[in-house]
Amino acid sequence: MSEEIKVSKNRLHGLWALTNRDLKKWYQNPIVFIIGIIQPVLWLALLGKAMNISSIFSSGSLPAMPQELAATFTAQQLQGLSAYFGGLQTQIMTATFNTPDYFSFMAMGMVAFVTVFTTAFVGISVVFDRRLGFMNKVLSTPVSRSVIILSKVVSASMRSVFQAAIVTIIAYLLGLQLGANFTPFSILGIFAIVFLIGFGLSSMFTAITLRTTRMETPQAIFNLVTLPLMFASSAYFPIDKMPDWLQAIANVNPISYTIDAVRRLMIFSDGYGPLVTDFAFVGIFALVVTAICIVLSWRYLNK
Amino acid sequence: MSQIEDVIKVEGLTKVFNHSLVAVDHINFSVKHGEIFGFLGPNGAGKTTTISMLITVLKPTGGTATVLGNDIAKQSLEVRRSIGVVPQEYTADEDLTGYENILLCADLYGIPRSVSKKRTLELLQLVELTAFKDKRVQTYSGGMRRRLELACGLINRPAVLFLDEPTLGLDVQTRAATWNYVKMLKREFGMTLFLTTHYLEEADALCDRIAIIDHGKIVVIGTPTELKDGLGGDIIKLAIQKEVDITDLISKIEHVKEVKKENDIYIIKSANGEVTAPLIIEALRANGNVVTKLSLTKPTLDEVYLMYTGKSMRDAEESRENVSRQRVAMRRARQ
Ligand SMILES: Nc1ncnc2c1ncn2[C@@H]1O[C@H](COP(=O)(O)OP(=O)(O)O)[C@@H](O)[C@H]1O
Ligand SMILES: [Mg+2]
Numbered sequence: 001m002s003e004e005i006k007v008s009k010n011r012l013h014g015l016w017a018l019t020n021r022d023l024k025k026w027y028q029n030p031i032v033f034i035i036g037i038i039q040p041v042l043w044l045a046l047l048g049k050a051m052n053i054s055s056i057f058s059s060g061s062l063p064a065m066p067q068e069l070a071a072t073f074t075a076q077q078l079q080g081l082s083a084y085f086g087g088l089q090t091q092i093m094t095a096t097f098n099t100p101d102y103f104s105f106m107a108m109g110m111v112a113f114v115t116v117f118t119t120a121f122v123g124i125s126v127v128f129d130r131r132l133g134f135m136n137k138v139l140s141t142p143v144s145r146s147v148i149i150l151s152k153v154v155s156a157s158m159r160s161v162f163q164a165a166i167v168t169i170i171a172y173l174l175g176l177q178l179g180a181n182f183t184p185f186s187i188l189g190i191f192a193i194v195f196l197i198g199f200g201l202s203s204m205f206t207a208i209t210l211r212t213t214r215m216e217t218p219q220a221i222f223n224l225v226t227l228p229l230m231f232a233s234s235a236y237f238p239i240d241k242m243p244d245w246l247q248a249i250a251n252v253n254p255i256s257y258t259i260d261a262v263r264r265l266m267i268f269s270d271g272y273g274p275l276v277t278d279f280a281f282v283g284i285f286a287l288v289v290t291a292i293c294i295v296l297s298w299r300y301l302n303k
Numbered sequence: 304m305s306q307i308e309d310v311i312k313v314e315g316l317t318k319v320f321n322h323s324l325v326a327v328d329h330i331n332f333s334v335k336h337g338e339i340f341g342f343l344g345p346n347g348a349g350k351t352t353t354i355s356m357l358i359t360v361l362k363p364t365g366g367t368a369t370v371l372g373n374d375i376a377k378q379s380l381e382v383r384r385s386i387g388v389v390p391q392e393y394t395a396d397e398d399l400t401g402y403e404n405i406l407l408c409a410d411l412y413g414i415p416r417s418v419s420k421k422r423t424l425e426l427l428q429l430v431e432l433t434a435f436k437d438k439r440v441q442t443y444s445g446g447m448r449r450r451l452e453l454a455c456g457l458i459n460r461p462a463v464l465f466l467d468e469p470t471l472g473l474d475v476q477t478r479a480a481t482w483n484y485v486k487m488l489k490r491e492f493g494m495t496l497f498l499t500t501h502y503l504e505e506a507d508a509l510c511d512r513i514a515i516i517d518h519g520k521i522v523v524i525g526t527p528t529e530l531k532d533g534l535g536g537d538i539i540k541l542a543i544q545k546e547v548d549i550t551d552l553i554s555k556i557e558h559v560k561e562v563k564k565e566n567d568i569y570i571i572k573s574a575n576g577e578v579t580a581p582l583i584i585e586a587l588r589a590n591g592n593v594v595t596k597l598s599l600t601k602p603t604l605d606e607v608y609l610m611y612t613g614k615s616m617r618d619a620e621e622s623r624e625n626v627s628r629q630r631v632a633m634r635r636a637r638q
Binding site for chain 2: 007010014017018021025132142143302
């Protein structure tokens with residue numbers, strides 16, 4: 001009883017313990033873990049490969065030139081035309097998607113997609129902890145309120161990074177075409193930007209579900225938020241080809257910046273120019289949302 | 304460490320929910336060092352609300368309280384560091400093992416792993432879960448879960464342990480076993496214990512002092528004996544063979560306070576039934592009377608509860624069904 005020990009008075013104590021608990025629940029549950037891997041495979045293989053947009057623009061899609069028309073060209077001219085139309089596919093694709101391969105474009109968008117999915121589950125986990133009483137126990141210990149929230153956010157961000165790595169590997173196996181920008185350091189860059197967006201998104205989902213004990217709430221929010229978040233971004237389609245109103249949204253959507261960063265690091269070939277903006281935007285988003293979430297946790301976790 | 308006489312001191316503590324429901328209503332009490340203090344009351348009386356405020360999970364609407372000299376509002380972190388809590392519901396993580404759960408608790412208290420691993424094993428031994436330490440909590444029975452919660456509440460060697468309905472939902476044997484654990488804890492660690500219960504026999508068996516709480520108000524505080532004595536002591540009922548009146552004879556016997564005769568049965572109130580009963584038998588025999596029937600009843604807290612609240616605990620328990628239904632309805636409304 002009288003044994004004196006030094007207990008940690010670090011304000012962040014307990015962060016790793018709680019984070020690790022969440023991670024353990026994830027990697028020790030084979031079903032959740034395997035679904036987390038299979039899901040991106042399905043998305044990539046089905047959606048990514050089915051939408052074979054490049055083939056639309058290939059000269060094979062054009063009807064053969066009518067005989068009368070062809071007769072008006074010399075053989076040399078025909079050869080030139082054929083070369084022109086043959087190269088058109090790459091040109092249109094590159095002009096539109098900044099890469100000749102739509103699968104690569106889409107696959108790198110998918111990296112952000114799985115992050116949204118992964119972080120959205122944080123809301124459910126917060127509600128579970130409340131309902132099963134675990135939250136009550138934690139609240140009665142000297143762990144600071146912000147640490148309780150941060151542990152959710154950190155574990156979700158780490159899971160997002162893992163999922164992003166899986167998507168990248170699968171995409172590579174399915175024929176991802178790396179751009180001239182790619183270097184081995186690009187991988188680290190992806191991890192960094194995904195960690196940041198994961199931080200921001202999971203803070204957002206946590207903040208929304210902080211007060212509720214009902215399962216339906218995070219699910220409803222998930223449905224409400226994920227679709228617009230994905231489609232009002234550059235995940236499937238370049239922003240500058242969107243209607244103005246959608247462009248306005250997509251231009252402030254942090255997902256767009258994440259995706260741009262990922263593509264720039266992996267499949268684009270025109271330099272790293274906007275990368276700084278991407279990181280700055282996503283970083284500030286993460287910082288602001290996390291700060292809001294922590295302030296809310298002080299307020300709402302003390303009833 | 305200088306010992307604080309009043310380990311818990313509560314003054315005018317009040318909690319109002321949603322500006323209308325007064326769950327705890329200006330309560331005052333203090334808990335002395337080393338005692339087991341019990342909060343006894345039916346469901347919905349405000350026991351959990353009181354504990355939640357004392358463990359700094361819930362903010363009081365009014366009043367003050369100190370735990371080990373620390374103000375629950377201003378020094379909540381110090382309070383949380385020095386107390387242990389065993390909540391009403393099971394709070395362990397079902398997906399983790401018993402061992403992992405206790406270790407997690409230790410981490411939450413900032414106890415270094417070098418110490419906590421050893422302590423965890425000791426505690427598992429103490430609550431007899433060593434054999435199940437690497438099993439997931441999912442597979443534990445109700446009694447095992449309670450013991451695990453108990454172990455978690457002890458990981459930081461708290462000076463005060465709060466137990467909210469420690470035997471709720473347990474069968475009779477497990478309940479008795481839990482009482483033994485609680486008594487052992489007090490013996491082994493010299494802790495101060497604050498517990499709530501809605502079982503009268505539990506309060507009676509465990510507590511040094513009891514506060515009866517009803518509708519958020521403390522109606523009476525005292526030792527179980529004091530409370531029962533307040534009712535006027537033990538009741539002896541007897542019948543004799545002969546048709547003579549022995550009222551005067553009995554009234555002269557030691558400790559006897561009152562004698563009544565109802566249909567040939569004498570109802571005697573005594574401050575100490577065990578002493579009085581043999582004396583009565585002896586006195587009657589000396590007088591040539593033969594006792595044919597005799598019973599001794601000690602007053603229970605049930606009667607105490609009835610006296611102070613005007614209703615029996617059982618009735619209150621029945622109306623709790625309504626309370627909890629109401630509570631569910633309110634919770635729905637709030638979200
Ligand atoms: N979070 C809450 N919001 C609103 N009312 C509550 C809340 N918690 C408890 N109550 C109400 O306060 C009263 C006391 O509840 P509680 O302290 O849980 O009782 P006990 O633990 O004695 O059974 C009840 O009427 C209950 O409905
Ligand atoms: Mg209760």
